[in-house]
Each structure stands twice: as C-alpha cells, then as structure tokens.
Amino acid sequence: MNKYDHKISQKNVIKQLDETVINKIAAGEVVERPASAVKELIENSIDAGCSDITIEVADGGKTLIRVIDDGLGMSDIDLPIALRRHATSKLLNDNLLNINSFGFRGEALPSLGAVGRLRIISHNEGNGAHEINVNGGKISDIKPAARTLGTTIELRDLFYATPARLKFLRSTKSELKAITDTVKGLSISTPNIAFTLIDKTGGKSRKILQVQKEKDVSLASIKNRLSRVLGQDFSKNSISIDVTREDVNLTGYVCLPTYARASNAMQYFFVNSRQVRDKQLIGALRAAYSDFMPRDRFPAAAIYINCRPDFVDVNVHPGKSEVRFRDPQGIRSLIVTGIRQVIAIEGHRSSSTLSTAALGAMREQTHQMPSANNEQVTKNSKNMDYNGNKRFFTRDVEPAFQETWKPSARDFQTKDEHANFIEEFESFPLGAPIAQFGANYIISQNEDGIVIIDQHAAHERLVYEKLKEQAKDNKIEVQALLVPEILEFSEPEILVLIEYKDNLSKYGLKLNQFGINSIAVQEIPAILNSENIKKLIFDILDELTDLENSDTLEKKINAVLSRIACHGSIRSGRMLRTEEMNSLLREMENTPNSGQCNHGRPTHISIRMSDIERLFGRR
Numbered sequence: 001m002n003k004y005d006h007k008i009s010q011k012n013v014i015k016q017l018d019e020t021v022i023n024k025i026a027a028g029e030v031v032e033r034p035a036s037a038v039k040e041l042i043e044n045s046i047d048a049g050c051s052d053i054t055i056e057v058a059d060g061g062k063t064l065i066r067v068i069d070d071g072l073g074m075s076d077i078d079l080p081i082a083l084r085r086h087a088t089s090k091l092l093n094d095n096l097l098n099i100n101s102f103g104f105r106g107e108a109l110p111s112l113g114a115v116g117r118l119r120i121i122s123h124n125e126g127n128g129a130h131e132i133n134v135n136g137g138k139i140s141d142i143k144p145a146a147r148t149l150g151t152t153i154e155l156r157d158l159f160y161a162t163p164a165r166l167k168f169l170r171s172t173k174s175e176l177k178a179i180t181d182t183v184k185g186l187s188i189s190t191p192n193i194a195f196t197l198i199d200k201t202g203g204k205s206r207k208i209l210q211v212q213k214e215k216d217v218s219l220a221s222i223k224n225r226l227s228r229v230l231g232q233d234f235s236k237n238s239i240s241i242d243v244t245r246e247d248v249n250l251t252g253y254v255c256l257p258t259y260a261r262a263s264n265a266m267q268y269f270f271v272n273s274r275q276v277r278d279k280q281l282i283g284a285l286r287a288a289y290s291d292f293m294p295r296d297r298f299p300a301a302a303i304y305i306n307c308r309p310d311f312v313d314v315n316v317h318p319g320k321s322e323v324r325f326r327d328p329q330g331i332r333s334l335i336v337t338g339i340r341q342v343i344a345i346e347g348h349r350s351s352s353t354l355s356t357a358a359l360g361a362m363r364e365q366t367h368q369m370p371s372a373n374n375e376q377v378t379k380n381s382k383n384m385d386y387n388g389n390k391r392f393f394t395r396d397v398e399p400a401f402q403e404t405w406k407p408s409a410r411d412f413q414t415k416d417e418h419a420n421f422i423e424e425f426e427s428f429p430l431g432a433p434i435a436q437f438g439a440n441y442i443i444s445q446n447e448d449g450i451v452i453i454d455q456h457a458a459h460e461r462l463v464y465e466k467l468k469e470q471a472k473d474n475k476i477e478v479q480a481l482l483v484p485e486i487l488e489f490s491e492p493e494i495l496v497l498i499e500y501k502d503n504l505s506k507y508g509l510k511l512n513q514f515g516i517n518s519i520a521v522q523e524i525p526a527i528l529n530s531e532n533i534k535k536l537i538f539d540i541l542d543e544l545t546d547l548e549n550s551d552t553l554e555k556k557i558n559a560v561l562s563r564i565a566c567h568g569s570i571r572s573g574r575m576l577r578t579e580e581m582n583s584l585l586r587e588m589e590n591t592p593n594s595g596q597c598n599h600g601r602p603t604h605i606s607i608r609m610s611d612i613e614r615l616f617g618r619r
Helices: 019-030 034-047 078-082 108-115 172-189 219-230 232-236 279-288 328-345 352-368 415-425 455-472 491-499 501-506 530-546 553-568 578-589 609-615
Strands: 052-058 064-069 117-124 128-135 150-156 194-199 206-211 238-245 248-255 267-271 274-276 301-306 432-437 441-445 449-454 478-488 510-513 518-525 604-608
Touching (some): 034 108, 034 172, 172 194, 172 206, 232 238, 267 279, 279 301, 279 328, 432 578, 449 578, 449 609, 478 530, 604 609
Antiparallel strands (some): 117 128, 432 441
C-alpha cells in the first residue's frame, strides 16, 4: 500500500502563484458547474441595465454557453480590464457594506477565461463594438467587431483547461435542468427584464423558457411573472404578502398549505433582488407552515426581502448564495408572523387544484358509464347502479320521483322552512348545509355551487385553534378521572414523559409515575373521553420523540395540542343534525386556518356550478 508524505519539503521556497493558476483556483469556488457560469453572466447583464436577455446552451452548458443582452456594453478600454481578477465597476468607494448590484467581486470573467474558451463582443455607445478572446487564461488582442448596443459573452468547452473538473459534472439532462432552474430564479427576481432560454444541443434549436418583460417590479408584475414561470396553479393557490417592520420590507407570494409539494424546489428567496439559498430563510419558512403542513411536505413560496444594504452581508461565499443579516432573529420573526397572518386571513380557502382533481375524477367516471341503450332493463335492475353494483337505500325510492328521499340530517318540518334556511345561509362562504353522506362528509350549497366538507378534519382544526387560545391564557378545561388510567411504557419512554410532565399538565394532561414501568393518567382535557386516553398518550410520545432535536418548545407544544385536538374532535361516522352542521360551518368561517386540518389535509373543496354544468354537457 502506497503512503503519501503530506509534509512540506524543506527545499521548497515560498513564491507567488501565477495569475492563471490563481484564476483556476478561484474558478473552483465561483464556477462549480455550467449553471454557476450562467448565473454569473446573467447577473452581469442585469447589472448592465439590460431589458432583454437571451441564453443559448448546448450539451447542458458543457460545450456552449452564450448570453446576449442589450445593456450598456463595454468599451475597448474596459474589455481587457474586465478580465483581470478583482476588477469591477460596481463597488462604490470600496465599501462592502453598500452593495447595490449583483456582482462586485470581479472574479467571474477571469475565472471563466481560465477554465474555458471565452469570447466577449461588446458595443458601448460612442465607442463602437470590439471583441476579445481568452483561452485557458491567455488573452488575445482586441479587434473590431459588429453588433448592436449591448454585450455577447460566449463560453465554449467549459473546464477544458481543468479536465479533472469535467469528471464531476453530471449528465447533460441534469446540467440543463440546473441551468433552467437558475434562469427561472433570476427571471423571477427581475420581472422587468425579458428572458429567453434556448437549448442548441445537436445542432437543433429548442426554446425551453421565454417570458416577456413586465412594466415594473410591483406585486402584480411579480404575480404575472410567477404565473408564466411556475404555472397557473401556483398563481391560483398563492396569497400575496406585504409587511414591513422597521427598515425591512417583506413581499411576495406564499401558497396555501393544501398546495404542498414533495420537495422544497419551489421555494424562492430574494434579498434586495438577489436570489439566495439560505438555511435560515428556509427554516423560517418551514416554521411558518409548521402548524398547517405534514413534516414530509414542503410549502411553495416566492419571498422578497428588501432592506438597507448595510443590514445584510452578501460577501459570505464567492457564489453569493448565502447571506448574513445583522438581525437574523428579527428576519425570522418577520417571515413567520407575516406568513401566518396572511394564511389566517385566507385560511378558509382550499387549494384550487383539489377541486380540479375532483372534477377530473368525476369526468373519468362519466366516461366509464355504459350506454343505457345497450342495457336491458330487468325487474332487478332498479337496485343496480350504472356499473352493475348494488345500490343500498335505507328505504325504497319509488319510480317517477314521486317522493324525495330525506337524508337523516335534514329535519325541517316544511319545504318553506328548508327554503328559508337555504336562502339565509347560501350567501355565506361555506353556504347552507343540505346533506351528510359517507358518515363523514357534509354537502353545503352556496351562491357559486357546492362545498364538500370533511367534518372530522374541520372540527379538528377548530378544536386545535381553541386549545391554543386556551393554552395561551392557561384556561384549558380539565376533567379528573375517578379511576386513573394506568399505562405501561419502556424505561426510555417513561423518561420522556416525565421530562415533559409539567408542560403536559398545562394542557390538561396530569401524569405521574406509577411503579417502574407505568404512568398514571389522573386528569385529561375536558374535550376528551377516557376511551381515547391510551392512544393519545402513545401518539404524544411519538410526537415528542420525533421532535427530540427541535430547538423550540413551541413545536412540541403545538404537536401535543394537535394530537389532543385530533382525539377530541367529531369522529367519522357520527350523524349530525342540520343545526350541528350549520354551527360547524359558521365556526369554520370565523376560525383562522380553517382551510386545512392540523396535518395539512384540506377541510373542504368547492365545486362551481359552471363546472358541474360542464360535467353534464350543459356548457
């Protein structure tokens, strides 16, 4: 086995590295992959005041990256200076605390020229167009060129001068996706600039992304850009946010909890228009949704933080994707409270994609129905549905609709009473309840169509919000058990429950150790019944164990309250009277975050009358 001697030879003499070697080292930090090069070049174009950017790539950016803009351009004097390390026009008075541009380090162009074949053609007003080339760090002479105002930067054979780096690049498909994601992020950060991304792999030209410039950078323009880049579903299920605290302004769009994603890929953060990928901001967004979303799902959002340049340090990493705030806790608090407030206001809304999915399922079912002309009606067929399955009625329904079957929840004495009830409540957002089915779902009618409500999920959220208010005021109602519930646990589980015993007592759960491996439950929240206690304690134990590494007590508190609410809410299978259903709907309308249960599932979906008419071919 070979052994490597890592000791410095005593014969070596300290010397200054060659400029080309320095640039190659810098390129390792600035240009990690083709997407990094695209990002640096686009940011230079944005700093040049352009209004239109075209990006052309081939083979995932490995063989070609070309960025064309209509910005200010560079003169023949500026071109060779721009290829020197740490040469920039963007750092005013050498003040790193007053950065108002994307670039400021002066590393991108010399780094790219050191590891690839770089060609720059630029036309600055009053100076004409000129061209300069750099191959593996060797700079050519400047020569005249032809192009309109602006700059074209062409990078070919990335990392040809450092072949070892090529081995770490991923497949062409993966690199192209990374470039696409980069361009999307930059286009969202600057809606007043038009972007076009073209893939020229194999000599073919395929347009991947094209967005026209918006008139300004207002919230309305941002929403238009988000719709074009992220799709209409994002736009339909998003809520605008605009809050200010001291010198920090937080704007953007956050999506409803029911529009949860499988990963955090649809999370965009911008600090003074600069896209960042900061763990602190990601964590704050996650905390803002912690009350509404399962831990294996992720919120979608585009958040813009605007503050004074000296309030944030962007000189943390050469890639400039991380930032440090002067008041990190203040930023976190602003994100968490701001998002929770807008979700509370719009909490009654469910994701529009849920209604679309429901309608899609209905359409599939209608397509599967066999034609009545091909069916032979027999004596027994009146109890069969379209698919040949047996119908189950609580009583027979006579033909010709001579009588209407009354669901068990409806208890009006006359038709006039029912009509008056519908008229009174159908103008409310969740409408007037008209029936209950499946032993868990309520159908209500409003002015737009119908609403289907999951009674257990809805009541779970109502109980949870009520418990949180009571816990805040230390007013949770408790019920003492005549006979304490004795439960057995392992020693590690006993230790966890004893550790949180005092906190659990504040929420109506009084526990004491009973023997070596047992716990005695002496008091429970009044909303519970003793049949739920054993499962509740085990569920709470799972939550506390799962959140063991959490740094906030609030997460543990909410996890416990969520479990108590789940066990204390209306169970599936319970038949409700009309008054009970109506009371549930009205309380939902007055309760924050009622659009989803504690686990992030929707509490209701709405289907418009126009969509129902389309199902039946009336539109």
